[in-house]
Amino acid sequence: xxTNHTNPLSQQEYAQKQAIKRRLDEYYSLQQKKNGLKSLNKxxxxxxxxxxxxxxxxxxxxxxxxxxxxxxxxxxxxEFSVVSGLNPSSQLHLGHxxxxxxxxxxxxxxxxxxxxxxxxxxxxxxxxxxxxQAKKITKEKIIxxxxxxxxxxKKTNLxxxxxxxxxxxxxxxxSKHITPEEVKRVFGDxxxxxxxxxxxxxxxxxxxxxxxxxxxxxxxxHTLIPVGxxxxxxxxxARDIAKKIGMIPPSELVIKFQxxxxxxxxxxxxxxxxxxxxxxxxxxxxxxxINRAYTGSVSILADHRQLGGIPDICSVFSLLNSxxxxxxxxxxxxxxxxxxxxxxxxxxxxxxxxxVKTLERFA
Amino acid sequence: MFCxxxxxxFFNSQRVDNLMAEFLSPKQAVLVRVQVYxxxxxxxxxxxxxxxxxxxxxxxxxxxxxxxxxxxxxxTINLFYGETYDEFGITIDSLKYYFILSFIxxxxxxxxxxxxxxxxxxxxxxxxxxxxxxxxxELNKQKDxxxxxxxxxxxxxxxxxxxxLMSDLFKSSQYQQNIKLxxxxxxxxxxxxxxxxxxxxxxxxxxxxxxxxxxxxxxLEAIATSMLFDIKIGPPREQFYxxxxxxxxxxxxxxxxxxxxxxPSYPLDQNFAFFLxxxxxxxxxxxxxxxxxxxxxxxxxxxxxxxxxxxGAMISKSFESPNPDVAHPILDLFVIADMAKKLTSQNQDxxxxxxxxxxxxxxxxxxxxxxxxxxxxxxxxxxxx
Numbered sequence: 001x002x003t004n005h006t007n008p009l010s011q012q013e014y015a016q017k018q019a020i021k022r023r024l025d026e027y028y029s030l031q032q033k034k035n036g037l038k039s040l041n042k043x044x045x046x047x048x049x050x051x052x053x054x055x056x057x058x059x060x061x062x063x064x065x066x067x068x069x070x071x072x073x074x075x076x077x078x079e080f081s082v083v084s085g086l087n088p089s090s091q092l093h094l095g096h097x098x099x100x101x102x103x104x105x106x107x108x109x110x111x112x113x114x115x116x117x118x119x120x121x122x123x124x125x126x127x128x129x130x131x132x133q134a135k136k137i138t139k140e141k142i143i144x145x146x147x148x149x150x151x152x153x154k155k156t157n158l159x160x161x162x163x164x165x166x167x168x169x170x171x172x173x174x175s176k177h178i179t180p181e182e183v184k185r186v187f188g189d190x191x192x193x194x195x196x197x198x199x200x201x202x203x204x205x206x207x208x209x210x211x212x213x214x215x216x217x218x219x220x221x222h223t224l225i226p227v228g229x230x231x232x233x234x235x236x237x238a239r240d241i242a243k244k245i246g247m248i249p250p251s252e253l254v255i256k257f258q259x260x261x262x263x264x265x266x267x268x269x270x271x272x273x274x275x276x277x278x279x280x281x282x283x284x285x286x287x288x289x290i291n292r293a294y295t296g297s298v299s300i301l302a303d304h305r306q307l308g309g310i311p312d313i314c315s316v317f318s319l320l321n322s323x324x325x326x327x328x329x330x331x332x333x334x335x336x337x338x339x340x341x342x343x344x345x346x347x348x349x350x351x352x353x354x355x356v357k358t359l360e361r362f363a
Numbered sequence: 364m365f366c367x368x369x370x371x372x373f374f375n376s377q378r379v380d381n382l383m384a385e386f387l388s389p390k391q392a393v394l395v396r397v398q399v400y401x402x403x404x405x406x407x408x409x410x411x412x413x414x415x416x417x418x419x420x421x422x423x424x425x426x427x428x429x430x431x432x433x434x435x436x437x438x439t440i441n442l443f444y445g446e447t448y449d450e451f452g453i454t455i456d457s458l459k460y461y462f463i464l465s466f467i468x469x470x471x472x473x474x475x476x477x478x479x480x481x482x483x484x485x486x487x488x489x490x491x492x493x494x495x496x497x498x499x500x501e502l503n504k505q506k507d508x509x510x511x512x513x514x515x516x517x518x519x520x521x522x523x524x525x526x527x528l529m530s531d532l533f534k535s536s537q538y539q540q541n542i543k544l545x546x547x548x549x550x551x552x553x554x555x556x557x558x559x560x561x562x563x564x565x566x567x568x569x570x571x572x573x574x575x576x577x578x579x580x581x582x583l584e585a586i587a588t589s590m591l592f593d594i595k596i597g598p599p600r601e602q603f604y605x606x607x608x609x610x611x612x613x614x615x616x617x618x619x620x621x622x623x624x625x626x627p628s629y630p631l632d633q634n635f636a637f638f639l640x641x642x643x644x645x646x647x648x649x650x651x652x653x654x655x656x657x658x659x660x661x662x663x664x665x666x667x668x669x670x671x672x673x674x675g676a677m678i679s680k681s682f683e684s685p686n687p688d689v690a691h692p693i694l695d696l697f698v699i700a701d702m703a704k705k706l707t708s709q710n711q712d713x714x715x716x717x718x719x720x721x722x723x724x725x726x727x728x729x730x731x732x733x734x735x736x737x738x739x740x741x742x743x744x745x746x747x748x
Contacts, residue, residue: 075634
């Protein structure tokens with residue numbers, strides 16, 4: 001950091017932004033360590049360009065558990081399964097797109113996708129007033145949006161939890177293998193407010209994770225679960241249960257949340273419209289949201305030029321980083337950002353243009 | 364000790380942690396020694412080549428000092444490489460050790476040093492291996508075939524190396540003194556001593572139990588044998604024998620063995636995921652001289668057994684990457700074959716390989732490697748095994 005001739009207030013602002021970056025780095029590194037997750041560095045070194053995933057290249061995927069068997073299948077060109085559920089508490093936003101882009105990349109590498117829409121979870125967690133309401137938003141907004149990702153329909157099992165007798169039956173079967181104490185131990189006392197939540201977390205969630213290994217789907221197989229770090233306990237529980245019932249413990253790929261437009265330490269949330277860009281937002285809404293988003297630059301332009309910026313905490317840059325496929329463009333912008341050559345008005349203009357174009361297909 | 368370019372590998376501080384002593388970058392090592400001994404510039408540069416070498420112990424600087432001291436005292440420098448064997452024959456990876464030993468030998472001789480280079484065939488150690496016990500007759504037969512093939516290798520490539528059997532070395536009074544000393548030292552230690560900690564690391568995890576059962580007999584013999592020499596060329600995993608020897612040397616005020624570790628030997632015919640699923644092989648490679656190491660003999664080139672067609676198929680399917688920080692099975696093969704080419708034509712100058720250039724075009728590297736290995740190695744040992 002060059003501090004000569006910069007305003008003391010800018011220096012203070014810059015220091016605060018650096019502190020945010022430090023906190024974020026420490027948070028993810030602590031979570032990785034605490035949860036016994038493995039770094040992706042070695043995998044990034046070995047993965048040939050043909051298999052490269054945007055989430056790996058851009059650091060959106062941050063850690064893993066037992067990813068090696070999945071990589072072996074990918075290397076041999078063999079099929080594997082991926083499960084990634086979606087809670088239909090709101091319309092889809094760019095945070096969801098990160099996940100669906102990853103699922104699409106994984107499908108291109110041989111994955112059979114299982115995408116349960118967890119309407120029952122929305123209901124148990126009071127995110128929707130009724131199961132019917134959750135079903136309605138799913139059918140009217142969410143499923144049509146997911147279909148625009150152009151998944152291979154033959155290799156995609158997209159379904160509503162409340163309509164899947166298979167999941168309900170399997171959940172009932174699994175519920176006998178798990179005690180209430182185990183559920184509490186994994187999720188903590190505060191994690192469960194009603195019996196429905198306990199059944200959901202202790203059985204129904206696990207049934208979704210292990211579903212690809214049911215006999216009707218070909219029996220035990222390697223399954224990958226991309227999750228946010230907060231979902232890690234489910235994976236641990238599922239791995240334990242898998243061993244008990246003769247299935248293969250699922251592998252885990254931990255994904256960073258798409259950061260809130262307003263606060264880099266929070267995630268984009270569908271229930272807080274100002275923090276998120278929905279896939280069906282208009283150009284005007286996108287422009288408005290990006291223009292007032294949090295950045296990694298100090299407020300005084302001259303000082304930004306001197307101090308440089310911090311792209312890793314910038315909500316605007318994170319949109320490009322997570323969604324733009326053009327490596328050279330993102331790298332160039334990042335370098336310019338760090339050196340202070342990139343002005344926020346230019347970054348915002350480029351990002352607005354890119355996001356508007358990217359979301360055209362969802363309009 | 365010079366810094367390996369594979370920072371994520373062998374000398375990753377996390378892996379070597381408190382075993383790390385001195386840490387010089389290759390450039391620093393070259394500068395330091397070149398200032399003191401300008402005539403050693405080429406050798407120092409050679410020993411810090413990131414294409415051929417993983418590391419040196421105690422350091423390149425100290426190895427050069429050791430060589431200079433020997434020269435001043437008008438003593439012969441004893442270089443060696445030791446290997447056991449199995450029923451699958453001589454691997455192409457063994458050639459790398461013979462060749463590099465020879466290049467160093469030739470270079471030192473040119474500089475006026477008195478040098479003796481030995482390849483030790485650890486016949487007795489091959490029989491200690493439990494899985495080999497019932498194969499004693501077979502192994503003895505192999506020993507004869509191996510010695511015959513080694514003779515042919517030495518002649519084909521004009522190598523200045525003498526082959527010795529470990530069983531013959533064992534008969535020497537110096538060895539007898541060494542083994543008594545090492546055994547006595549080991550007996551004086553508790554099992555949790557760093558000495559044993561190092562010895563356990565000399566084998567793959569699945570072999571530790573067996574080593575404990577034999578009270579590290581093989582390792583102690585290996586250390587006692589190494590003490591007959593000044594400098595050893597070996598695979599990276601042998602650092603742990605040498606670190607154990609250094610611990611003992613420090614306590615008993617003995618000379619420390621100098622060691623040069625070559626890049627690990629990797630199986631062919633494997634995709635990228637293999638190296639991620641087998642982190643121990645990724646880090647240390649296969650045992651270069653044991654074709655059956657990790658039961659991967661079908662993925663290795665064995666003199667007199669591997670055909671040209673098998674070679675082509677194995678190389679074309681092998682993982683190789685332009686990233687300098689990963690395993691390089693094909694690059695390793697290329698340098699072996701290129702050294703074979705040089706030595707065949709009696710070009711005995713220290714070779715110089717640019718990793719960056721060679722890894723710039725992987726397909727071209729694979730093609731060149733297939734041609735060179737076939738012409739300069741395989742064809743010369745057809746039907747030998």
